[in-house]
Amino acid sequence: MRAAAKMIAVLFLALALASLLNARSLRKMAEIQTPGTQRDVSVWFSSQLVSVSGFLRLDRPRQELKDAIGRSGDDVVDTRVALPPPPAFPGPAEHPSPHKTKARPKPRPKPAREAYTPLHPLRVWVAGDSLAEVPGTSLERLTGSNEPVDVVQTESRLATGLTRPDVFNWFTRLPAAVKQLRPRVAVLSFGADDAHDYIRGLPAGHIVGAIGSASWGAEYRRRVVGVTRELNDAGVYVVWLGIPISSSPARNARFRFIDRILSGVAKADPRGATYIDAYSLFARGGQYNAYLRGANGQLVLMRAADGVHYTTTAGDLVARTVLARLGEVFELEK
């Protein structure tokens, strides 16, 4: 038993030392958990580790290495939700009217569509959660090298969204990416990882209820509107990709709630945004099925084994739908 005790002691000591060396990483992992006792205990414990690690300067090797490989910010928990202030007279997106009005819209002259060619292509940036990846790479493949659309980058970050800036802060990333990549269109996929009660980065003193409640919806709408406006102000047209139907009915109810917010925001300002109804695109008779009939009438596997993510064929379908929509908004000359 002495041999076993020694082995266990070495392992415990190694893990304890590794915890001190990686204290900041552990604290971030603790912070980004969903609220509850587990998170509270983890945050308290990891904070003590960070204090001890800092005192003993055991956090330096990790930080130096992170700096050397250009990932200094990995352990930072940034919950700032920086959005442009709402306009003085809020439009229908911020405060959707509960009553249907039948006011006759003022006729406006249709602006000429911007034209793009293979020599001067439409720059598109695809970004968002893990559901952005497959449609994004499909868009890259379908637009190739001699098309009037150029996908400048697909940036897909697992388990991220607009409710958890502590996991990854898209509110900081979006304007930085626009400055760096100069897209004319941003195809955004958010919502699947936002379909829960917990929202971080709320204004001080602000409390929201569970997902599905008016307060949750209002806060999420505020963020979606803010992101849309920020990108529009930077000259970027926004394509909101809706969340597709999934294999879980409970999840679908939440997904539909978020999809209604996204579509409402896009409908309120069609000059700045549009919405792709991925939910209906992948529902068959209103139900989920991993297999759907492709263009040639053959059954094709569209969804991954987890009942949420896309296969490449599904990504192509989303990408073609996006391209068709862009073709309605812009003049795309081949």
Next chain:
Amino acid sequence: MLFPTVTFAIFFMIVLPTSWALMRRQRAWQAFILVASYVFYAWWDWRFIFLLAASTVGNHAAAVAIHRSRSARARKLLLSTDIAFNLGLLAYFKYAGFLVSSVENGLSRLGLPSSSWVLTVTLPIGISFFTFMAMSYVVDIYRRELEPADFPRFAVYLSFFPHLVAGPIVRGSELLPQLERPRDAREIDTSRAFFLILSGLFFKVVIANQLATHIVDDVFAAPNRHSSLEVLTAVYGYAVQILADFMGYTNIAIGVALLLGFRFPQNFNSPYSATSLQDFWRRWHMTLSRWLRDYLYIGLGGNRKGKARTYVNLALTMLLGGLWHGAAWTFVVWGGLHGGGLAVERLARDVLGRRWAPRETAARRWIGRIVVFHFVCLGWIFFRASSLGAAGSVITRLFTAWGEPSPLVTTGVVLPIVVGIAANYVPARALPATFSRFGRLPAVAQAACLAVGLMLVDTLGPQGVAPFIYFRF
């Protein structure tokens, strides 16, 4: 729960000391480790513990019935029923959608009526692994190579958490004798265990993820947007990624089992140093390839029914081996390539005789290694691609875009590829000496080395947990 997570570390820190504390009381230990293994499995999806339990009960009952039966006919019938039960499970969970959609598409192409109903079934993690383990156990009982274990021991054998979700595929004859008596901690090579776990973490978390996110995923998703050099690098990158990912995971499994006192069989032995395709399959996923050899190839007749039949059996075995990996035509093509390659190799050996294997020289060995590595990489293109068409695009692009800019080919990509391939050439004799030196260090020094290793893995690895390729099997 995944191995490279804080959750598993906490789980293991509870299980390891408790396991050793209970080791001398075998019944209590068996009960504890069984509960721990089911907790481990239930972490994914609690519903599937019933599947695991059903597989355990069903296969144990079949094994006992076969062992007790005196009638050869009855034994064969029981064996067939058990194999049908296990394959039925696999067919339902893994292949139902693929089979039904393939049949319906076939009917549709022939202009015959077909329905639009296709089964959508959630795939239980690890089903391919524990089903194959169960089948090998029952077949060994049937062949009278093994005596049935009592139910608690068999239950532990099948559900033991280190191998449960991604192998290695351990035989009853390898693990059951170890479960008969308490393990002796003095017999454990802890240095080797720590090395396996740490190196496994490094390969899986750092090497595999770096290649996936910096070149492989991008190139395979849209090969027509990349230069031939990028495509070639991505193909080499995937060869290293899949080895690092899978070998890394099974090394952690073997290391964890070793700390608990159990020896698992080796699963990888420098596969990219293979000098022939047959040699490759003696080094890659060794527990699967020996399973295919002993339970499929030999079951089909092996090399006992003439040369032509031998080639067919080789090809068929590898074809089915491809299908084991998943319900897609790309896996079938991958298996078919290897099966065809093995058959051609055997044919060449039979036809050329001594001229096939003249005196081996260093030059011949290196030529063999380069040829085999590139043949294996060709197979990996199909294994990785999302469809046959996508694989075709990758292969075409290998030849049609030389000279174009290659921004993805960076030091951060080339270095892991070089490290991954070079790891196949580390002399086996170098490691025991290193283990021995490590084992003589004071406990504090050993802990410090391990801690620094864990720090490096966490610092260089991705944020969050990187996915694992073989989990989908």
